[in-house]
C-alpha cells in the first residue's frame with residue numbers, strides 16, 4: 001500500500017501541480033533555484049554513498065551471479081568529506097578506504113550504501129572509526145542473490161539466506177559487539193518540500209538549459225521525466241527491496257527487527273523511496289544522451305598523458321557536485337564543487353586512477369549562526385546588506401577542506417555546477433587545478449558584487465563546458 005502510493009507520486013501523470021518557480025532574477029535571464037529547503041547532512045552523505053556505488057568503471061556491469069554486491073562509501077570527518085570510494089575489481093569500498101586513509105580513519109564517520117561485509121568491518125573497527133552507518137537494503141554479501149551452490153541446494157526453502165550471507169551476518173553481528181564504533185542505520189525523512197524542489201530545480205538547472213534543441217518531439221520537461229523515470233526504475237531495483245516480506249527477512253537477519261514493527265517499517269521504506277526519488281531527479285538533470293562536456297581549451301603546458309575524465313566520469317562527478325549544491329546556505333543560488341585527481345594507480349579500486357581531493361558547497365563561514373550575516377542579493381540597494389562578501393564559494397570550500405595535496409604531476413579536475421567567478425579563478429589557478437568541468441551560464445557577466453569575466457581568459461587550464469553534440 002505504502003509502496004504503491006509512493007511510486008504513484010513519482011509518475012508524472014500523478015504529480016501534484018508544480019510550485020511556481022520564481023523567475024525574478026534581475027541579473028540573468030535564466031531561471032533561479034528559489035530559496036529552497038536544504039538536504040540534511042546525513043541525507044547528503046547517504047545520497048553520495050548510493051551514487052558512489054554507481055561510479056563508472058571499465059567493466060561496469062555488475063555480475064548478478066556474484067554473492068558480493070558493489071558498495072559506495074563516504075568517509076566523513078568533522079562534517080567534511082574525506083573520501084569517496086566504491087568497490088572495484090578486487091577491493092571492496094571499505095578496503096579501498098583503509099588502503100587510502102589508513103590511520104586517518106580514526107574518529108571518522110562512514111556512510112555505506114550497503115552493510116559492509118565482516119572482512120571490511122574488522123579492519124574499519126580496528127582503524128578506530130567512530131561510526132559506521134549503512135543503507136538498510138540488501139547487504140554487501142547479498143541475501144537476495146543465490147550462488148550456484150545455493151541454487152543446487154534444492155532443500156533450501158524459497159526465502160532462505162545463502163550460506164555465505166548467513167556466515168557473514170553472524171560474523172558481522174559479533175563484530176558489532178565491539179564497543180568502539182557506533183554501527184547503525186541513519187536515515188532521515190526529507191524536509192517538507194525538498195522532493196518537489198529537487199524535481200523543479202533539476203528540471204530547470206543550467207545543464208538542462210543546454211538541451212532545448214535536443215529533440216523537437218519532446219519538451220524539456222518530458223525529456224527530464226523520461227530520464228528521471230528510467231533512473232527511478234534502475235535505482236529502485238538496485239537500492240530498494242522488492243517486497244515487504246523480503247525486506248523484513250533481511251532486516252531480521254541484520255538484527256534490525258525493531259524496524260519491522262509498524263509504523264517504523266512503512267516509514268523506513270518511505271524514507272528510502274524518497275531518497276531514491278531525489279537521486280533519480282538529480283541524475284536526470286544531467287541527461288546522458290547526445291550531450292557531454294566538450295573541451296574548449298586544452299592547457300598548453302599539459303603533458304599529453306594528463307588527459308581529463310571520460311564523459312561518464314565527468315557526468316558522475318558533476319552529479320556529485322549537484323548533490324552537494326542542495327546543502328547550500330545561499331538564500332537563492334546553490335553551487336556544488338568536487339575536485340578529483342588522476343594519478344597513476346589503476347585497477348583494483350572502483351575509482352581506478354581517480355582519488356578525491358575535496359568537496360564543497362557555498363555557505364557562510366564555518367561557525368556562523370543562523371542569519372548572522374547579510375542574505376540579500378544585488379536587488380538590495382544598501383550594499384552592506386548584500387551576501388557576497390560573506391558567502392564562501394563552493395570551490396573555496398572544496399580547496400580549503402581538501403583531503404590531500406594537489407600534485408603537479410597529476411591532472412587535478414574541478415567539477416563545479418556554476419561557472420567559476422573572478423574571486424575563485426586566481427584560487428583555482430594558484431592551487432594547481434588543471435581541468436575545469438562546468439556550465440557556462442553567467443559566463444562573461446559582470447553583476448557588480450560578483451563577476452564572471454576572468455574564466456574566458458583563464459590560461460593553462462583545460463576547460464570543458466557542457467553542451468549538446
Ligand SMILES: O=c1ccn([C@H]2C[C@H](O)[C@@H](COP(=O)(O)OP(=O)(O)OP(=O)(O)O)O2)c(=O)[nH]1
Nearest residue numbers: 025027028330333335362377391393394420421
Ligand atoms: O564561482 C562561484 C560563483 C558563485 N558562487 C556562489 C556564491 C554565491 O552564493 C552565489 C552567487 O551566485 P550568482 O552569481 O548567481 O548571484 P545572485 O545575485 O545570487 O544571482 P542572480 O544574479 O543570478 O540573480 O553563487 C560560487 O559558489 N562559486
